[in-house]
Amino acid sequence: MQDGRDMEEEQTVRELSHDEFDPNGTLALIAVYFVILLAMWVFMYFVEFLGNELTVVG
């Protein structure tokens, strides 16, 4: 059994104020996410339009 306090895992080694913190890592992760989204859209294009026969209506 654990003390709830253990779960906090306070290991702060420095205090970063608003001006000292630039979320560059977040920007990088979101850029990676956008690239994945783009790749998935291209994949869906192949699934939707190239994976099926032409549909002629009328």
Place this chain on the structure above:
Amino acid sequence: MGSALETGTPSFVDRFPQEASVVKAALTSSFIALFLGAVFGLIQGLHRTDVFRFLDSQYYYTVLTAHGVLMVVSFTIFFLVGIFTWAVVRSLDRPVEDIRYTWAWYGLMVVGTLMAVVAILGGFVPSTELSADVLYTFYAPLQAHPLFYGGLAIFIIGTWLAGADWFRSWYAWKQEHPDERIPLQTFMVLTTMLMWYIATIGIAIAVVGFLLPWSLGLIESVNPLLTRTLFWFWGHPVVYFWLMPAYLLWYTVLPSISGGRLFSDPLARVVFVLFLLLSTPVGIHHQYVDPGIAEGFKLIAMTNTMFLLLPSLLTAFTVVASMEHGARQRGGSGLFGWLRALPWRNPAFTGMALAGLMFAAGGFSGMINAGMNINYLIHNTLWVPGHFHLTVGTAVALTFMAASYWLWPQLTNKPLFSRPIALTQTVVWFVGMALMSNAMHVMGLFGVPRRTAEPQYEGFEFVASFGSITELRMQLALGATLLFISTVLFVSNIALSTGSPTRTGLGQPLSKPLSPAADSPEVLDNLKLWFGIAMVLVVLAYMLPLASIVGDSGVIDRGVSAAPVMIDLLTGLNPVTAVTEAVSRLSVAIVGVVP
């Protein structure tokens, strides 16, 4: 924020014992629903993949209805009312105005749930008149026993009263703090509830105005397109009703668990205002293939839906930036290296982080659902359950479970039974869902239908471009089994925690935002303004489509008959006898349920 709770010493139950009891009761109700829902989930996962069938397929829809309703109505909303009560009391640092009133709305929600669940489970006993095999969406002309609709109505009334409780707390607090900004957690609760009040107009009219009288035999038929449109008027914003408590936890609890501070309080407020404005006028995107609604209205719904990506992307940025702040305070460095400095051994953190990761994947499949043209590719296929098992099934459910590991000790003064089991549980959920949801998405692309007991057909084989359908079925069944195991681990861990020795000082502090509310314009806190704009947007989005539906086939479409017929049509009876008969049937049904 409540200063007394920021010291970390007294826990929530020390400060507010009566409120902690209500929160515990609500969370316990939600965990019971989760467990039952998981049992039905496992049964249907094994049934439709033909791995293990012990029930006749006619009962598949009873199982499916029970799974859907227990998970997305009972589990999620009971957790919501618990966490919202905690958040309001904690952030205003004051008890509720009248604890009897608080217990009253909780009691109503329990009664409503029992009525609906009894009606659904009645489907397993053909000899009874009870049945509600109408699935979570209860589309007419599928008809349920009046007990189901009555229970749903009472449950919703309970949530309305809960919202009034939180508004009442805020109003009382405001009298004593006239010049202060609304504390962030309370702001999130209030904007979510305003969205809920608007959204539930649709379901209230559908259930009380049409479906309940129809199942009681008071009206001969309903207009299925009208009740279906009213359902989705509520059915899409309810998605955000599930999500908003998870967002509240991501914005206000996750930064502290990560060792950091919320990046921006103003951005969080903007996100909740945007959800209030945009959640409701989008419901028609669930009806892209419904005949009877003009394409132009669907296009408007699609445009509004795409705008909803904005608050979700703002959330991705703010929440990840807050985690990064924590990681860098803990000594993390590098463009991606900071990810290693996060507290991955903490189940509360890992659960929420994995939930957020799954939500990012769900964002992609949601964009496919939302696009009018590409939606046709996946409409009514297994892709759609694949999508919402990533969103409500993981982003919401896993966040709730992870947050419980953090909050439960503070509600009980008893430490968690086992942290390693908790950590394992979150990872097993993630792996199980990755398998099940992936299989569902891929099978959906190959045309495998959703809501089908036996999607194996004679003389027809689904063709997979890669792998095989059998392989995907096994993947789905394995995922469902892992998810069930994960649920059992969660529920038993919480249950065993009640046997832990009582301790003091289990309170967990929440850090202050890096950019406080004072950095934002006060108009953000003008709830009347945002509520007014939200109402205007809803009127603009729904007035013409609803007028057109009623104009085409009337408020009641006399050509539609119910399936299955629950109550004999009261032909030949005079209206007074009809009403008396219906009321007596309903009361007999209620008496049968409530001891």
